Amino acid sequence: MKRIFTLCAALCMMMAVSAQTDTTGTKNEPPAYDTIRIGGMIIVRKAGSKDKEVTKDGEYKMKNRRGNKPSNLTTNWWIFDLGFSSFNDESDYTSAALNGFVAPGINKDDFKLRTGKSKNVNVWFFMQKLNIAKHVLNLKYGLGLELNNYSFENTKLAFAKNPTFISEGADDFKKVKLAADYVTVPIMLNINFTPNRSKGFGISGGISAGYLYSARFKTKMNDDVTKIKSDFDLERFKLSYIGEIALGPVRLYGSYAMKNMWEKGLDMTPYNFGFRFSNW
Numbered sequence: 087m088k089r090i091f092t093l094c095a096a097l098c099m100m101m102a103v104s105a106q107t108d109t110t111g112t113k114n115e116p117p118a119y120d121t122i123r124i125g126g127m128i129i130v131r132k133a134g135s136k137d138k139e140v141t142k143d144g145e146y147k148m149k150n151r152r153g154n155k156p157s158n159l160t161t162n163w164w165i166f167d168l169g170f171s172s173f174n175d176e177s178d179y180t181s182a183a184l185n186g187f188v189a190p191g192i193n194k195d196d197f198k199l200r201t202g203k204s205k206n207v208n209v210w211f212f213m214q215k216l217n218i219a220k221h222v223l224n225l226k227y228g229l230g231l232e233l234n235n236y237s238f239e240n241t242k243l244a245f246a247k248n249p250t251f252i253s254e255g256a257d258d259f260k261k262v263k264l265a266a267d268y269v270t271v272p273i274m275l276n277i278n279f280t281p282n283r284s285k286g287f288g289i290s291g292g293i294s295a296g297y298l299y300s301a302r303f304k305t306k307m308n309d310d311v312t313k314i315k316s317d318f319d320l321e322r323f324k325l326s327y328i329g330e331i332a333l334g335p336v337r338l339y340g341s342y343a344m345k346n347m348w349e350k351g352l353d354m355t356p357y358n359f360g361f362r363f364s365n366w
Contacts, residue, residue, distance in 0.1 A: 156282075160215050161214050165208075165230070166362075167208035167209075167210075167358075168206075168361055169205070169207075169358055172236075173236070173354040176355070177354065187319075198240070200238065206359075206360060208358075213272075214227055214228065220281065223277060223278075225274075226290055227273045232358075240262065243262050245303035250316070250351070257305075259306060261305065261306040262304075270295065272292065284366065288331075289332070290329060292329075296323070296325075297324075298323070301315070301318055302315045319350055319351060320348060324356075338362065341358045
């Protein structure tokens with residue numbers, strides 16, 4: 087009986103030692119993978135990893151999406167617009183001639199523009215987008231410069247200043263151009279149809295307020311360039327309706343002034359349209 091008891095005690099001690107030997111190396115080590123099988127799909131997460139990514143051989147590591155939430159306020163620096171400048175001419179040239187603003191005989195045909203040469207270049211120092219509702223409805227605003235160049239088909243057109251007087255001279259220039267530059271603040275409501283995409287689809291509309299800080303009349307004869315700097319009785323302040331369309335990576339813009347660009351003499355309502363180069 088004593089031999090049987092001694093033998094049992096020895097066997098118990100050996101089993102205890104064996105169990106301790108097997109668990110010492112794995113007690114503090116986490117499993118290499120967490121694996122879930124759903125049908126033929128296996129979802130794998132490595133030890134210590136919070137996110138999961140797609141892998142080969144039917145294994146999927148699913149990402150934690152909470153880190154991808156867009157910010158409520160985003161800033162886009164240095165936006166550029168490249169397009170065309172034009173105007174809707176409703177001037178009464180008979181009245182303008184009687185008032186001494188234009189010479190007799192000057193008419194609507196003398197102000198026809200060279201479409202490909204009448205350019206609009208805008209440089210926006212920044213634009214910001216503020217989330218209003220679920221990143222679908224946003225407020226966009228910014229600050230920049232609007233540069234408008236009106237190139238005329240009549241290459242004999244001449245501008246004089248103090249007082250402003252527009253006539254047809256004897257010289258036939260190679261280029262005749264009027265430039266008007268504004269410091270402008272745009273404000274728009276934006277509807278983003280794809281808020282989870284950086285290059286998505288959307289529309290924007292609003293108004294802009296600009297201040298004329300520079301104007302000049304430029305002529306070119308051969309290689310000689312002449313500039314006459316003046317405001318030429320252009321309106322100092324410019325209010326415009328503005329809009330933008332986002333079509334994936336392509337963005338289009340447009341603006342149409344609320345009133346005449348001249349203080350007196352002529353009645354021309356300016357507008358611009360073209361392509362916008364921005365991140366959103």
